[in-house]
Amino acid sequence: xxxxxxxxxxxxxxxxxxxxxxxxxxxxxxxxxxxxxxxxxxxxxxxxxxxxxxxxxxxxxxxxxxxxxxxxxxxxxxxxxxxxxxxxxxxxxxxxxxxxxxxxxxxxx
Amino acid sequence: xxxxxxxxxxxxxxxxxxxxxxxxxxxxxxxxxxxxxxxxxxxxxxxxxxxxxxxxxxxxxxxxxxxxxxxxxxxxxxxxxxxxxxxxxxxxxxxxxxxxxxxxxxxxx
DNA sequence: CAATCATGCCTAAGTTACTTATACATCGCG
DNA sequence: CGCGATGTATAAGTAACTTAGGCATGATTG
Numbered sequence: 571x572x573x574x575x576x577x578x579x580x581x582x583x584x585x586x587x588x589x590x591x592x593x594x595x596x597x598x599x600x601x602x603x604x605x606x607x608x609x610x611x612x613x614x615x616x617x618x619x620x621x622x623x624x625x626x627x628x629x630x631x632x633x634x635x636x637x638x639x640x641x642x643x644x645x646x647x648x649x650x651x652x653x654x655x656x657x658x659x660x661x662x663x664x665x666x667x668x669x670x671x672x673x674x675x676x677x678x679x
Numbered sequence: 680x681x682x683x684x685x686x687x688x689x690x691x692x693x694x695x696x697x698x699x700x701x702x703x704x705x706x707x708x709x710x711x712x713x714x715x716x717x718x719x720x721x722x723x724x725x726x727x728x729x730x731x732x733x734x735x736x737x738x739x740x741x742x743x744x745x746x747x748x749x750x751x752x753x754x755x756x757x758x759x760x761x762x763x764x765x766x767x768x769x770x771x772x773x774x775x776x777x778x779x780x781x782x783x784x785x786x787x788x
Numbered sequence: 789c790a791a792t793c794a795t796g797c798c799t800a801a802g803t804t805a806c807t808t809a810t811a812c813a814t815c816g817c818g
Numbered sequence: 819c820g821c822g823a824t825g826t827a828t829a830a831g832t833a834a835c836t837t838a839g840g841c842a843t844g845a846t847t848g
Contacts, residue, residue, distance in 0.1 A: 578688070578689060578690075578777050578778070578781065584781075584785065585785075589784065589787075592787065592788065604784055607783055608780035611777060611779070611780035611783075612777070612781070665785065668720060669687070669778050670720070671717035671720035672690055672717070675694050675697060675698065675713055676693065678698075678716045
């Protein structure tokens with residue numbers, strides 16, 4: 571038992587891609603940003619975050635580079651690739667399509 | 680490889696509960712109804728449907744009864760229990776909360 | 789009248805993306 | 819100098835799918 575969680579399965583990739591599309595960030599900052607923007611409704615655990623980042627990197631949708639953070643430590647900054655931007659667009663469209671569809675069902679009478 | 684699918688993981692229970700909350704239905708009809716109401720955006724495969732129904736029944740959220748369909752054949756009609764109605768309410772609230780949160784993230788600038 | 793499609797229920801094996809738990813390192817602070 | 823915050827990472831377990839079957843009956847059609 572684990573549900574209900576503070577995640578909708580399969581949306582993490584979308585959230586990550588969207589977040590770094592605005593500005594490259596390191597993993598920890600990506601998670602914090604998503605949590606903050608969602609008003610703490612979404613919680614990104616590290617066990618979900620890092621595997622997702624590696625997944626996205628392996629797909630060629632993001633690339634990593636070690637840089638220094640504001641706080642003066644080394645961290646892996648991720649940015650979108652061109653393929654990643656395309657993927658983001660697709661995942662956004664897919665999300666809109668499916669979440670609207672669910673809306674139709676749950677508001678049906 | 681299987682994604683992207685025509686499902687958002689974890690929402691099938693909600694869709695089923697909502698659908699039979701309007702009127703008891705048999706499995707096959709539930710799937711057809713969801714597909715129709717969603718304007719074919721959602722596709723419910725039988726491999727997802729029947730395990731979900733058994734899951735929900737085991738949780739005590741729905742109960743089954745063999746009855747005759749319009750087309751004159753025997754089918755298992757499912758209806759919501761009281762606990763199921765409560766569960767539906769919770770899952771609706773959870774969906775609203777999380778899908779809104781995702782909306783915040785994907786519309787952030 | 790036989791074949792095929794639609795209706796209806798079901799299960800097994802494989803995959804994916806989570807959860808939970810753990811490990812490790814550095815920095816700032818009291 | 820210990821502890822919380824910052825930062826990356828992996829392993830084991832699990833839930834809910836996908837894919838691919840199987841089975842039975844009623845209706846349609848060539």
